[in-house]
Amino acid sequence: MDMDTDDSPAPKFRRRAEHRPDELLDAALALFVERGYAHTSVAQIARAAGVSKGAVYLYFPSKQALLEGLVKRAVAPAGAAAVAAAQATPGNVRTALTAFLGQLALRLSDPQVVAVPRIVLREAAAVPEIAEMYRRSVLEPALPVLADMIRRGIASGELRPVDPELTIRSIMGPIVVHLVLAEVFGVWPAAGLSLPALIDNHLDILFHGLIAQPEPSRDA
Template sequence: MKQEKKFSRRADARPDEVLDAAIAVFAQKGYARTKMDDIAKAAGISKGTVYLYFPSKDALVEGIVRRAVTPIAEGALPQLAAFQGDPRLPITMLIKVLVGLLGDPERLAVPRLILREGMNIPAIAEIYRRDVLDLAIPTLTGLVERGIASGHLRPLDPELTVRSIIGPVIAHLMLSEVFGIRPEGKLSFDRLMENHLNILFDGISAQKAEDAP
């Protein structure tokens, strides 16, 4: 019985093991040069077993992306969509969640893959857009629109404001992972978050009556 339970746990965990192996091999060889044989070898299983769970490399990328964004898609985004009030609080929480996820080297592997391979492999960019951006951008846009309507934010272009909210995080990652430029040699996500939120909220918050000239 113990052996059966052990096998059951192993089978349940196997898709994650395949995804972990795929991330490692993609990082080492690049998406285009990676073969399913390479992933199977890294995972310690047969190629047929890999195909059992993921019929193609595109399916592997989709699995990697979905696994990474599930905590946000199922947790943060519904809360943002339903939020009423000062949007600076949920924006702060969202940035903190992103920083927490990106501070994990295993989680960082996913946006690193998108940044390095997305321009060369259209399927990767399309998967990330469909499973992440097409969900997150409308939700954030609605949050900003409600913040403007309630008077918490200045009257700004909501769609462009969303780009200003998430843009610095993307630019920070790109400078680090594509160009190898890091502040003091580190990613420093905590410092980036504090600096970004200070600049952001000073720029988009509505002026209080007592602050008016």
């Protein structure tokens, strides 16, 4: 239940009705980032958007529906674009995986996009329905495509025989942990979140390992 029952909208320039859902989502995103999902009410979102609380419910039946709208507007298209980049990349698994993570890094470098998974990570433990919605909208479409990519690499002899599903967890895990360390535990890298830099570093380790290769012998 919303704690704030004041439905009076703040004066604001009103755009045409077809733009209203985006106005509401923009207001919700700003407040979720500033105050947290649990501490934001629909009435506060309505005031920030310059409409009544009843007007919000015309487009979004609940606060959770607003968060789902943010996921569908920002994060789901980012995942779909990354999958499309991988599927459209000719050549080996390495180039396809590089295309996938590169497109993901590009999309998540937009603060308006990366803000949404950050909210989900902070709030999912307290509101399990958020985790379920995110899994359904983002993870379920992407993970099978990546697992199939690994299977094809194994079948072609490009990759060693590894467990495809566990391998995908190993590939995507560092990105999730990077966000969790920052958003849940407050452990930030010195250079900031910088997902593109993390993904570049991750790809280098993934394809080349951590152990330095010895210099070739000059006597060879």
